[in-house]
Amino acid sequence: MATVDDRLPPGEDPALLADDTFHDPRRRDFINIAAVSFAGVGALAIVLPLINQMNPSADVLALSTTEIDISKIEPGQAIKASFRKQPLFVRNLTPKEIAEADAVPVSSLRDPQTLEERTKAGKKNWLITLGVCTHLGCVPLGAGEGENRGPFGGYFCPCHGSAYDTAARIRQGPAPKNLVVPEYTFNSDTVVTVG
Amino acid sequence: MSFPWAKHYEPKQPLMRWVDEKLPLPRLVYNAIGAGYPVPRNLNYFWNFGVLAGAALVCQIVTGVVLAMHYAANGAVAFGSVESIMRDVNAGWFLRYAHANGASMFLAVVYIHIGRGLYYGSYKAPREMVWLLGVVIFLLMMATAFMGYVLPWGQMSFWGAQVITGFFSAIPLVGETIRIWLLGGFAPDNAALNRFFSLHYLLPFVTAGVIILHIWALHIPGSNNPTGVDVKGEQDTVPFHPYYTAKDGVGVAVFFLIFAALIFFSPNLLGHPDNYIEANPLSTPAHIVPEWYFLPFYAILKSFTADFILPAKLWGVLAMFGSILLLFFLPWIDSSPVRSANYRPTYRWFLVVLLLDILVLGYVGGAEATARNVIMGQIAAGYYFAHFLIILPLISASERPRPLPNSITEAVLAKHAGTSPAKTAMAG
Numbered sequence: 343m344a345t346v347d348d349r350l351p352p353g354e355d356p357a358l359l360a361d362d363t364f365h366d367p368r369r370r371d372f373i374n375i376a377a378v379s380f381a382g383v384g385a386l387a388i389v390l391p392l393i394n395q396m397n398p399s400a401d402v403l404a405l406s407t408t409e410i411d412i413s414k415i416e417p418g419q420a421i422k423a424s425f426r427k428q429p430l431f432v433r434n435l436t437p438k439e440i441a442e443a444d445a446v447p448v449s450s451l452r453d454p455q456t457l458e459e460r461t462k463a464g465k466k467n468w469l470i471t472l473g474v475c476t477h478l479g480c481v482p483l484g485a486g487e488g489e490n491r492g493p494f495g496g497y498f499c500p501c502h503g504s505a506y507d508t509a510a511r512i513r514q515g516p517a518p519k520n521l522v523v524p525e526y527t528f529n530s531d532t533v534v535t536v537g
Numbered sequence: 538m539s540f541p542w543a544k545h546y547e548p549k550q551p552l553m554r555w556v557d558e559k560l561p562l563p564r565l566v567y568n569a570i571g572a573g574y575p576v577p578r579n580l581n582y583f584w585n586f587g588v589l590a591g592a593a594l595v596c597q598i599v600t601g602v603v604l605a606m607h608y609a610a611n612g613a614v615a616f617g618s619v620e621s622i623m624r625d626v627n628a629g630w631f632l633r634y635a636h637a638n639g640a641s642m643f644l645a646v647v648y649i650h651i652g653r654g655l656y657y658g659s660y661k662a663p664r665e666m667v668w669l670l671g672v673v674i675f676l677l678m679m680a681t682a683f684m685g686y687v688l689p690w691g692q693m694s695f696w697g698a699q700v701i702t703g704f705f706s707a708i709p710l711v712g713e714t715i716r717i718w719l720l721g722g723f724a725p726d727n728a729a730l731n732r733f734f735s736l737h738y739l740l741p742f743v744t745a746g747v748i749i750l751h752i753w754a755l756h757i758p759g760s761n762n763p764t765g766v767d768v769k770g771e772q773d774t775v776p777f778h779p780y781y782t783a784k785d786g787v788g789v790a791v792f793f794l795i796f797a798a799l800i801f802f803s804p805n806l807l808g809h810p811d812n813y814i815e816a817n818p819l820s821t822p823a824h825i826v827p828e829w830y831f832l833p834f835y836a837i838l839k840s841f842t843a844d845f846i847l848p849a850k851l852w853g854v855l856a857m858f859g860s861i862l863l864l865f866f867l868p869w870i871d872s873s874p875v876r877s878a879n880y881r882p883t884y885r886w887f888l889v890v891l892l893l894d895i896l897v898l899g900y901v902g903g904a905e906a907t908a909r910n911v912i913m914g915q916i917a918a919g920y921y922f923a924h925f926l927i928i929l930p931l932i933s934a935s936e937r938p939r940p941l942p943n944s945i946t947e948a949v950l951a952k953h954a955g956t957s958p959a960k961t962a963m964a965g
Contacts, residue, residue, distance in 0.1 A: 396732070402722045422819055426723040429819045452844070473819075477850055478703035479724075480696065481821040501700065501825050502839055503906045516841065518848040 402427075407537030409529070412468065420485040422473060425524060425536050429473030431485045431497070432534070435508060440466060442495065443509035453520045457509040460523050470526055470534065471510045475499040477517035482506060497521065540759065542771040544572045569756065575774035576781055577762035579949050583657075584760070584781075585788030586650035591748065592789055593643035596796075598741050600636040601685075608688065610734035612727045615690035616815040634804040635796075640682050641807045642796050644830035647678065656888060658765050658876030663758040665868040670751040672864045674744055679861075681740040682830065684733040687725070691812035692822050698725040698733070700825060704838075707854040724818055764948045765876025766941055773945040824905065832902030833895050834860060839906060840918040856918065863925050870925055873933035880939045884932050887924065894920045 408425045412432055415421055420433035435443075443457040461468060473481050482497035482504070483489040492498025492505035494513045499505075504515030511520040526536040546567040548554045557564055567573045607626050609618040622629035651671070654660055660668035687698045702719050706712040721728030759768060768774055775781075799806065807829055811822045827835050834857050841853040878885040894917050901914035942948035 396718050396721055398717060398722050399728065402726070402728065424819065427726055427818055428724045474724075478700040479706075480700065480825065481819065499821075500823050501696075501821065503842075516839075516849045516853065518844070518850045 407535060410534045410536060411532060412534055413532035417467065419487075422485050423536075425472070429481050429485075430524070430536060431469075431471050431473045431510070431521070433469040433471075433485070433510075435467045435469055437467075439495065439508040443507060443511075446507065446511075452512050452518070455509075455511060455520055460509055460511075460520070462526075462528060465528060468534075469508075469510060470536065471521035471523050473497075474522065475501065475504055475517055476512065476519040476521065477502055477504050477515070482521070539568065539573065539756070540575045540768065540771070540774065542774075543568070543575050544776060546571075546573055569752065570782070571778045572776040574756065574759075574777040575768075575771075576760050576777050577768055577773060577945050578775045578780075579762050579764065579945050580760065580781065580784070581763055582784075582788060583649070583653040583763075585785050586646050586653060588785040589646040589788055589792050590643065590650055592792065593639060593646055594741065594745065594748070596639045597636065597643060598745075600632050600639060601738070601741065604632055604636055605738060608734075610688065610731050612690060612730055612816070615688065615730060619689045631800070634800045636685075637808065638796065638799045638804060640685065641828070641830065642792070642799070644678065644682065646792070647675065648830070651675070652892070656878045656885075657761055657763060658871075658873075658878070659761040660868045661871065661874075661876050662868065664755065664761060666754040667751060668868055669865060670747055670754055672861070674747050674751060675864075676861065677740055677744045677747065679831070681737060681744065682828065684737040684740075686828060687730065687733045688737065689812060690730065690816045692814045692816060692820075693809045693812040693825070695725055695816035695818065696821055696825050697827060698729060702729075704854045704857075707848070707851040709851070725816075726818075761876065762945055763877060763879065764942055764945055765880065766943075766945055766948070769944045769946075826903050829899070829903070832900075833898035834902070836898040836900075836902035836914045837918045837921065839902070840911070840915045842911060856922075860918075860921060863922070867925070871929050871933050873936065873938070875938040875941065880941055881932075881936060882939060883936045884929075887928055887932060891921070891924045894924070 406426055408423065408430070410421075410423050410430075410432060412421075412434070415432060415434045417434045418436045418439075420431055423430040423432060440457065448454045448456055457466060457469075460471075473485060475482050477499065478501065480499050480501035482499040484491040484497035484506075490498050490500075492514075494505050494507035496506040496508045496510050496513075499515065499517065502516050504517035505513050506517075506521055507513050509520075512518070524536050526534050529535055546557070546564040548557050548563065553563060556562070564573075604622065607618065607622045607629060609615060619633070622633050624630075626632075654668065654671070683697070683701055687694045698720075702716050702725070705719060706716040708715060717723060719729075720726070721732065759774075762768075809826065814822075826832070837860050838853040838857040841849045841856065843849055845852065847855075873881065873884070875881055878888055897913065897917040898921065901910050901917060904910045942951065
């Protein structure tokens, strides 16, 4: 059937028709594909900033380091600090708590890690973790005085019943991972920089 | 499209004729919800709930647009601006209570609407598209309701946002990155509050658009009816207006009576006192629960407590979303050609059991995670999936339905006169 597309476009070499060979894609199709592709690439390029605007902005990222004075924390005590707008638990473990954590066979853990791996060398009593349950992000209890520390003596999340041990490792409940240990360094014996 | 005997729009007034020639909008309305839409004559009050859902959406949009004039989506002042709406803005308390309870009314009405569809087989051919669009509307409503609940920036708002965006962190490898991207930070904060406000304002209009598609798709085969039998002729239908505009009017009046009772006598009945405490990122409320309309899904989420191939957390999230996505497949899972459960003796009872099961899930979703409740939730969640994936295919393959009436008219006359014209004709 004869259509507009079959007709010889202006500027097309009549010789091409004469030898009965049609180029595929023809010149007009090529221009069409090129134009739409160009617009498509442009549209994709515009999508990028639209997606990227959702990521944390510079001022949010700027809060990513925090200095903490730990001199006032007695053994057996913990404090709640704030790091990246999230709670941070700093705990001074008692020798008994350290012994309890070391007594657990690592292979029996859901997220196997020793207390050594979760603390700094020579500072095994300083357990610094995010206070964010790895299940759905609630703040576990146990850092405050008199709060329920759960069946394993560490932290207990009231939302869905995840229980953490004295090394803040997940022992029971729906959470998949141990409480996260953020990057931190000891500036001195009493000051820690987190982040 | 419509039945061939549908009335035609013939404007007599010259002005209306002039408008109809230039823009046939009155014609569209006439054919959609006027005398031009023939509807089965035997619809019961369960068919009110589509219109009621529409009324609820209009209430939400009107009160919501007005509330947005007084609300400030900034973490530092959001909570205070809601308190100022309650105390200082003229009639602000009324608008906010109407909006908060309106969400409950909307979801309640939609749940009954979905239940109607399940009982009378409205999801079956030829209305599959109506059902699919309905599930899309339901998902949009859930997203809108969740983001709206975050806006007052109380403790439940904040921790609800934390828990629900936490679902995405269950995705392997990229989960945490997606969560931070969604929140625009490491925890819910200004960025999250602002984008939730923007989307909470947008999505109701998207919902309204999908509702138009939902009604459009409905009007191609026409409405289902309590017998589930197809319309055979003009004697089976009545025009939508005035018959069902009047009947819907009764339902709308009852709807607003209950709505008003909630607003004026117990506006906080369905809320949580914790949400009158300003958001505190360092302290989780002792007991986080979503609004009542999400409790059954929350119970499914909580039912997974042990790892099995995949982490328990991922299972919970998959099951919770799966419980809704499953509904997309319902028209093909249920292969019985009989629509109405009135003629499906076995299906009917299992549907009642499913309803009870969802109520149990709702209870567990709101209760503390004690050992007894967890086991109860696991059984109920298991049954929910068993209903759709095992019981329903078995029933639709094995059930012997009761005899269907030959037509809607026959069913109506049999009910009201004790005899059907067919029987009378045979006797005569």
